[in-house]
């Protein structure tokens with residue numbers, strides 16, 4: 001990765017994309033962020049070395065001119081999460097599969113310098129939690145969301161056999177932490193906010209395992225991936241830390257150290273979400289020398305502090321603030 005290369009972030013106004021954009025701008029890269037603000041979220045502000053294009057990434061004629069052999073393309077866009085993809089299955093397939101394939105074809109035609117597709121550890125779905133799953137483990141998708149990710153992963157693998165474009169798939173753990181485009185529909189963020197505000201919180205599937213990773217660390221992981229000179233032409237990495245696999249009950253106990261929980265938290269049992277997986281992240285550590293810097297306690301503390309400073313108090317799902325609850329009506 002050279003300094004004169006452009007970083008193209010598809011989905012750059014999202015929860016993770018906003019943090020990744022700022023991370024690369026701080027390192028003096030030129031960032032082009034392409035996002036259609038599907039949740040009516042705020043447009044990113046003007047900044048030096050930064051261009052924001054308010055567009056659907058499927059509008060190739062509009063974005064084609066920004067992508068060339070010198071581009072590092074980070075693919076974050078899509079309908080993200082099980083609930084939102086379940087709510088809009090047709091739109092979800094269109095964005096997460098049809099449009100994604102169209103866009104990937106463009107990147108291959110242009111022979112971009114590096115293509116990074118952000119996937120998810122949700123692909124592992126359900127596993128024997130006595131053992132940690134790794135990149136070679138069987139995938140067990142339990143949702144449309146994960147099925148679409150796996151379809152794209154397979155497409156990229158096949159495509160890469162014929163056309164040599166450096167391609168890396170990063171399977172992210174579940175994110176937490178602060179971002180300019182905040183999401184309170186993610187486990188840790190949601191639990192902290194509800195408990196802080198003394199709202200009733202029903203915790204389902206308390207004993208199920210999941211890996212977590214701070215949103216800042218994802219930016220760091222992408223950076224390590226881009227900077228690795230002799231990275232394989234095609235590879236897959238889990239992104240997170242072996243130490244950050246937790247059950248929901250573990251997370252509640254951690255939050256309790258910061259905010260004393262009274263009787264507003266109810267454990268409901270094993271009903272809603274059957275995902276259960278412990279993930280091994282050793283490959284990323286060994287090959288790319290990546291280890292997360294921010295632990296769960298850090299994330300809890302920063303969200304509590306933001307709430308104490310009266311941020312994010314006006315959460316209103318019908319207004320669609322701070323989460324992937326409802327997409328805008330005038331979708332183009």
Ligand SMILES: NC(=O)c1ccc[n+]([C@@H]2O[C@H](COP(=O)([O-])OP(=O)(O)OC[C@H]3O[C@@H](n4cnc5c(N)ncnc54)[C@H](O)[C@@H]3O)[C@@H](O)[C@H]2O)c1
Pocket residue numbers: 010011012013014015016017034035036037038039055056057058075076077078079080081095099118119120121171172173174175176181183186324
């Ligand atoms: N947040 C997590 O816990 C998590 C975990 C694992 C993987 N990931 C992956 O990371 C990526 C980013 O997730 P996020 O949490 O930032 O989600 P997000 O919903 O906040 O961001 C997605 C962004 O994509 C944009 N978008 C959607 N459809 C678009 C389209 N057709 N054209 C242009 N822009 C479009 C949205 O406006 C949004 O800004 C996703 O690929 C997701 O699968 C996230």
